[in-house]
Amino acid sequence: MKKTIVLTLGLVTLLFFIGGAYIITTIQNATSALDVLIKLHRVEILREHLLLHLKKVQTDLLLINTPHALGKKKVTDNVRNLKQMALSCSDCHHKPEVQDRLSVLNADIEKFILSFARAFEKKSNMAQFEEERGNAYHLSENIIEEVGSIVHMASSRLNSQTDASLKDISHSKNMLYIVVIFTPFIAAGFGLFFLRPLTKPIKLLVAATRRIKSGDLEFTITGMKDEFEELANAFNEMSAALKKHLQTITDEEKRYRLLFESAGDAIFLVEAEGENAGKIIEANPAAAQMHGYSLDELLRLNLIRDLDTPEASQHAPERLAKMLKGEWISAEIEHKRKDGSVFPIEISAGLLTFRGKKYFLAFDRDISERKEMENKLLQAKQDWEDTFDEITDMITIHDADFKIIRANKAAMQILDLPDQSDLPAKCFQYYHGKEHPPEECLSCNCFSTHKPTAFETYEPHLDRHLEVRAMPRFDKNKQMIGLIHVVRDITQRKKREAAFQRAEQLKIVGEWAAGLAHEIKNPLAGVKASIEMLKSEQCLSPDNQMLVTRSVDEIRRIERLLKNLLNFAKPPKLQLSHVNLNQLLEKSITVALKHPALVKNSSIPMAVERNFAGNLPMILADPMQLQQVFLNLMFNAIEAMPGGGTLIITTAFDPESSTIHIALKDTGRGMDQATLANIFQPFFTTKREGTGLGLSITRRLIEDHGGDISVQSSPDHGTEFNICLPTESKDKES
Numbered sequence: 170m171k172k173t174i175v176l177t178l179g180l181v182t183l184l185f186f187i188g189g190a191y192i193i194t195t196i197q198n199a200t201s202a203l204d205v206l207i208k209l210h211r212v213e214i215l216r217e218h219l220l221l222h223l224k225k226v227q228t229d230l231l232l233i234n235t236p237h238a239l240g241k242k243k244v245t246d247n248v249r250n251l252k253q254m255a256l257s258c259s260d261c262h263h264k265p266e267v268q269d270r271l272s273v274l275n276a277d278i279e280k281f282i283l284s285f286a287r288a289f290e291k292k293s294n295m296a297q298f299e300e301e302r303g304n305a306y307h308l309s310e311n312i313i314e315e316v317g318s319i320v321h322m323a324s325s326r327l328n329s330q331t332d333a334s335l336k337d338i339s340h341s342k343n344m345l346y347i348v349v350i351f352t353p354f355i356a357a358g359f360g361l362f363f364l365r366p367l368t369k370p371i372k373l374l375v376a377a378t379r380r381i382k383s384g385d386l387e388f389t390i391t392g393m394k395d396e397f398e399e400l401a402n403a404f405n406e407m408s409a410a411l412k413k414h415l416q417t418i419t420d421e422e423k424r425y426r427l428l429f430e431s432a433g434d435a436i437f438l439v440e441a442e443g444e445n446a447g448k449i450i451e452a453n454p455a456a457a458q459m460h461g462y463s464l465d466e467l468l469r470l471n472l473i474r475d476l477d478t479p480e481a482s483q484h485a486p487e488r489l490a491k492m493l494k495g496e497w498i499s500a501e502i503e504h505k506r507k508d509g510s511v512f513p514i515e516i517s518a519g520l521l522t523f524r525g526k527k528y529f530l531a532f533d534r535d536i537s538e539r540k541e542m543e544n545k546l547l548q549a550k551q552d553w554e555d556t557f558d559e560i561t562d563m564i565t566i567h568d569a570d571f572k573i574i575r576a577n578k579a580a581m582q583i584l585d586l587p588d589q590s591d592l593p594a595k596c597f598q599y600y601h602g603k604e605h606p607p608e609e610c611l612s613c614n615c616f617s618t619h620k621p622t623a624f625e626t627y628e629p630h631l632d633r634h635l636e637v638r639a640m641p642r643f644d645k646n647k648q649m650i651g652l653i654h655v656v657r658d659i660t661q662r663k664k665r666e667a668a669f670q671r672a673e674q675l676k677i678v679g680e681w682a683a684g685l686a687h688e689i690k691n692p693l694a695g696v697k698a699s700i701e702m703l704k705s706e707q708c709l710s711p712d713n714q715m716l717v718t719r720s721v722d723e724i725r726r727i728e729r730l731l732k733n734l735l736n737f738a739k740p741p742k743l744q745l746s747h748v749n750l751n752q753l754l755e756k757s758i759t760v761a762l763k764h765p766a767l768v769k770n771s772s773i774p775m776a777v778e779r780n781f782a783g784n785l786p787m788i789l790a791d792p793m794q795l796q797q798v799f800l801n802l803m804f805n806a807i808e809a810m811p812g813g814g815t816l817i818i819t820t821a822f823d824p825e826s827s828t829i830h831i832a833l834k835d836t837g838r839g840m841d842q843a844t845l846a847n848i849f850q851p852f853f854t855t856k857r858e859g860t861g862l863g864l865s866i867t868r869r870l871i872e873d874h875g876g877d878i879s880v881q882s883s884p885d886h887g888t889e890f891n892i893c894l895p896t897e898s899k900d901k902e903s
């Protein structure tokens with residue numbers, strides 16, 4: 170095609186060149202013809218001049234010897250001019266034929282001039298003059314005739330030359346017209362002829378472009394040649410690529426549409442701004458199904474106004490503001506269905522800008538089932554925690570590093586553990602009060618054997634008897650990751666067992682003591698009667714009288730001891746009634762202050778401080794026995810403060826455990842550890858006149874009431890007895 174275009178342009182250019190050259194040549198010819206014409210005219214003028222000069226000399230010849238004859242000089246000038254004229258004529262002509270005739274003419278003129286000169290010289294000799302003048306005239310007539318003949322020849326040539334030149338000019342003009350008029354048509358013709366192969370494929374390309382524009386990507390261009398074939402191939406490749414691209418886009422669109430339509434979650438595209446903020450622009454079938462609407466109905470709704478519950482739509486502006494800031498939000502809110510029912514959803518939404526307009530893209534998931542499951546799980550967790558916390562055994566879960574990672578309420582309270590959140594506590598710190606595991610460590614045992622372990626121990630740090638069990642915990646790879654530590658407080662059981670043991674011992678001791686007392690009682694009565702009789706004897710010296718009196722006192726003390734011993738061995742049954750402990754204590758204080766030591770020495774300063782609780786409930790108990798308890802303790806306290814002091818009595822009620830706490834504290838001498846360890850043993854006393862039965866009876870009475878007694882004391886720092894009594898107890902009722 171490039172060749173064709175080049176050829177076309179070449180031909181048109183050549184055509185113009187030929188036309189131009191032809192026109193130039195024609196114009197040149199016409200100009201040369203005109204040149205010749207001009208030259209011929211100049212020859213004509215020269216001939217005229219030659220004739221004129223010849224006539225002048227001929228006239229001069231005729232005027233010789235007449236009054237009008239010119240002077241010699243004048244005649245000579247005219248002859249010279251003629252000569253020069255003849256010479257200038259021969260200078261102009263070059264054609265041999267004309268040149269020859271001019272040469273003859275010049276020779277004739279030379280002859281005429283000579284003849285004229287001779288005639289002029291012989292003017293005085295008339296005959297000769299006439300003869301010579303006749304010759305000269307004759308010569309001049311010949312010259313004129315010759316010039317005429319040359320002129321004739323020249324003018325006939327001039328005419329024919331002029332005709333030829335005019336013809337040439339006319340021809341040139343016609344050719345010019347032809348070239349000027351026809352060249353554009355010829356060029357157009359050439360152009361049309363040669364450009365036809367160009368326009369056809371271009372038309373085809375335009376048509377193909379239109380087909381592709383209308384979506385017919387199957388259309389291909391065929392039958393093209395040269396560069397157009399390449400163009401057609403490129404075009405076909407382009408349409409194939411376009412088709413492939415379109416196919417990819419269509420496939421992708423289909424895929425996304427499929428995703429959109431088959432997604433289980435609801436997908437919404439809503440307007441983000443303006444009056445219609447929240448208007449649903451697009452929604453998938455899941456969205457329609459989830460909300461009980463048809464898709465068409467859904468597309469007429471506003472998500473915030475029609476689908477959010479009033480509570481959810483209240484918080485919608487906050488969510489919208491966040492999204493408009495570019496934040497992607499997720500929240501759990503509630504939506505309502507077409508039938509008005511409400512269900513929980515989890516939304517995940519964000520801003521989307523499409524063609525300069527802002528939308529929100531929201532994914533909603535119906536989380537009813539999940540919520541139900543969560544509630545069930547929460548309930549299960551709560552159940553588990555409640556059970557965990559309700560268990561009165563201490564349960565702690567330890568990791569492999571002895572850390573307590575979880576503890577139930579009982580463990581938290583008894584071990585005084587910090588909050589669950591700050592539980593990096595090591596178990597041995599709280600169970601044993603140590604910075605390292607003890608030598609006998611149940612957890613260590615469990616860690617080394619990977620088997621459940623159990624034992625009973627007394628833990629001095631907690632002052633409790635404990636039944637401890639440890640169960641190993643494994644991960645899914647069967648690696649031991651820790652243990653579950655279950656500790657039962659068996660202090661009460663141990664105490665009951667000890668009490669039972671003691672009771673058994675006491676029973677034996679009691680029976681033995683009762684038998685002994687019984688055996689002693691009668692002889693002692695006889696001894697006592699005899700001594701009393703002796704006492705009444707008047708003959709006794711005052712010293713002997715005093716000895717007898719002292720003996721009677723000692724016998725009475727032995728009687729008291731025997732009475733105590735019998736009371737101890739065979740305690741009377743409980744006589745229960747509702748007792749106000751504050752009142753009973755007050756009564757006991759009154760009796761205690763009549764202690765013989767105080768009565769004997771009234772100057773001993775003895776103060777009683779009362780911290781009685783106002784909310785103390787009545788207690789079901791044996792008032793006589795409890796009074797005996799209080800009196801035993803108060804007497805002991807008074808006896809421990811021989812120089813006086815303060816007895817502080819406190820009562821308190823613990824509604825949680827339904828127990829009453831009574832504390833009797835003195836500022837007396839206190840006790841060392843050895844004494845403390847034995848004070849509840851029967852017959853243990855540090856007093857010269859003590860029986861050592863007071864505290865053992867006291868403890869048994871308290872235990873008979875289902876209560877508990879403990880003591881804290883140190884030398885010179887006083888002693889405090891703490892009694893804990895249940896307001897109601899099965900033990901004491903039975």
Ligand SMILES: Nc1ncnc2c1ncn2[C@@H]1O[C@H](COP(=O)(O)OP(=O)(O)O)[C@@H](O)[C@H]1O
Nearest residue numbers: 805806809848854855856859860861862863864
């Ligand atoms: N408040 C107290 N202060 C110091 N020691 C006490 C106190 N109460 C009891 N004791 C010690 O306990 C011992 C036993 O007391 P108890 O059983 O009442 O027998 P008794 O009073 O007959 O000695 C006393 O001998 C005494 O050493």
Ligand SMILES: [Mg+2]
Nearest residue numbers: 801805863864
């Ligand atoms: Mg006593």
